[in-house]
Amino acid sequence: MTSPLALALALPGEGLEESVLAAFERTRGFDVRRRCLELEDLLGLAQSGQLDVALIAGTVLRWDGDVVARLQTCGVCVIALVADQSQEQRFRQWGVDAVMTIQMSAFDADEVITEVTSVVTQTRSRKDRHPHSFAHDVSSGIAGESVAQTQDPFAPPAVDKPQAKVMTVWGPTGAPGRSTTAVGVASALAQRDHRVLLIDADPYGGALALMLGRREPDIPGLASACRLAHHGRLTPTQLMGLVHHVEPGLDLMTGLLRADRWPELRPAALEQVWSLARDLWDVVVIDVGFCLEEDEELSYDSMVPRRNATTISALATADHIVAVGSMDAIGLARLVRGLDDLKQVVGREPSVVVANRGMGRSRQVAVQRQVKEILRETGHDVPAMVLPFDREACSEALHAGRSLIRVAPQSALAKNLHLLARTLVSHLGGEQGVELGDRTALGRLRRLSA
Known part of the structure; x- marks a missing residue:
């Protein structure tokens, strides 16, 4: 019974x-x-x-x-x-x-x-x-006709398009270059005629606003979107009003300039933001924090906000995860341990591992193979790529408040970021705007790291 x-x-x-x-x-x-x-x-x-x-x-x-x-x-x-x-x-x-x-x-x-x-x-x-x-x-x-689902009268006209892919850029502690990689990938994708939204979702304090020349102290962004979603008032028009156009095809949603405001990023509200962003842009790139741990003292109480829930939510919603580590002994050790934690938290490996601040071009292929071997020995059989260290180009981009792709397009780092973007585009399954030659990018990367 x-x-x-x-x-x-x-x-x-x-x-x-x-x-x-x-x-x-x-x-x-x-x-x-x-x-x-x-x-x-x-x-x-x-x-x-x-x-x-x-x-x-x-x-x-x-x-x-x-x-x-x-x-x-x-x-x-x-x-x-x-x-x-x-x-x-x-x-x-x-x-x-x-x-x-x-x-x-x-x-x-x-x-x-x-x-x-x-x-x-x-x-x-x-x-x-x-x-x-x-x-x-x-x-x-009930006792009358149902009210039709409310539409935003000022929303952009609906178009028959597939939902955007979400790419989350994550890396362990130690400033391995998550934000630089996220900005570079987003800018490279925008140059490939994709409408890209770059979101700063680092709960420990974001840097994308400063990197891209948005130096206002309290500009609205992800926290404002979460507040609207929390109260059931987030619409497509309001979400688009909270982003900043920084380059042709690239929009930015700023994050927390003050780290103590992390409780404003509520997981339930974030899910609404991710979902609505998928409907409005072609690609969504999310830059997240390093920490994947849960507060053990609060784990018994599911009602208590958790600081790292923002990072975990962005990783869980991602179609593709880019894991970034620093190309040195300590950085690689942190990366390997972080990949173990990542697999435990989200249940899968990243789409690609990026070892940042690598050697010059002459040794890049050899170093890339070494990174791939280290990953394989530690149980992570995923594609790997090494980004060369270019201090001058990074400094120039930071001072200009623009992406490195725009400021130093001929630098070795910019060219490798374009290759990384093409690799990720090849994962998108034949979206419009993907050129035939780009479909071999993943194979090229795998051959380099074999």
Whole structure:
């Protein structure tokens, strides 16, 4: 015999809780565990594992994307009852499992029960097939027609294009050149007629704004986008208004200039930013921090913000990971240990390993083979590439506030960054704009590192 679903009602002040409660209490398939007047009650019940379904409504409680994500992380199916279009838009952006539009003048609790049962069945079936997917695209009309999903009237016209690929540039501690590599790859891709968004997502303090000549003290960027997403107000137009055009085809979303503001980068909000960025650009390049550790003192409490969650979120959403290490004994040792941690955290190897600050061109192939051998001996059979050290070109680019690709296009470092970009483009699976000759870039890199 199937046990009844544990249900919690969070409908204070909406004038419908009594009707819904009475209807569910006479239904065999549900067990109403609690009527929650505070968010803490609802979250505590979910964390204890005693809740299957949460029926929520309105604006009396402090709903936001984090609350919805926390409930879903605990395996709770979240269903929202809304009365107007603005509430529907917010709950949809927060990713609830279903939104039901109700009219108090013609409210039918039995229809709510029917729809809740249907949504729970569909959601559980999909979660069994895709356990990491919580979003549910169900809109039900209760006692009236459902409100259509709200569209941003000022959004760019929709085009039939594949979702952008996300490339996350990561590297271990010790300043191995993550940001230089991220800027170089993004600029090289922009020169190949891709619309590229470069995001600074380093929770320990970003550098991309200064590197690309944006020296204003408090310019909006990723933190502002996360705040809007957290409150369910992030639209395509607003996201595009938070980026800065730095080069033809290249836009920049700045990060945290003050490291103590890292709690503003909430994982649930970041997921919305990544998803929306995929829809608006061709390629998204994310520069992240070095640390992959979880705070063991806080690991028992899934509700506490974690500083490294930003880096882990960007790595988890990435289609391709570029791992950057410094080309010296200490840097390579840190890189190898970091690759072990990376595989443990995200469950896969990077698409390519970049050893930065390498030798001159005459020894590059030999050094690249040595790096490949070190990686293979330590259990990491991935393509490897060595970027030459060019202090003069890097200094010139930093002083100019522009990418090295633009400032010193003939330098050995710029040419190798172009090769790295072509290698990553070849991973994109034949996107428009990829030239035939570029499809051999990955093979060329593998031959060099064989």
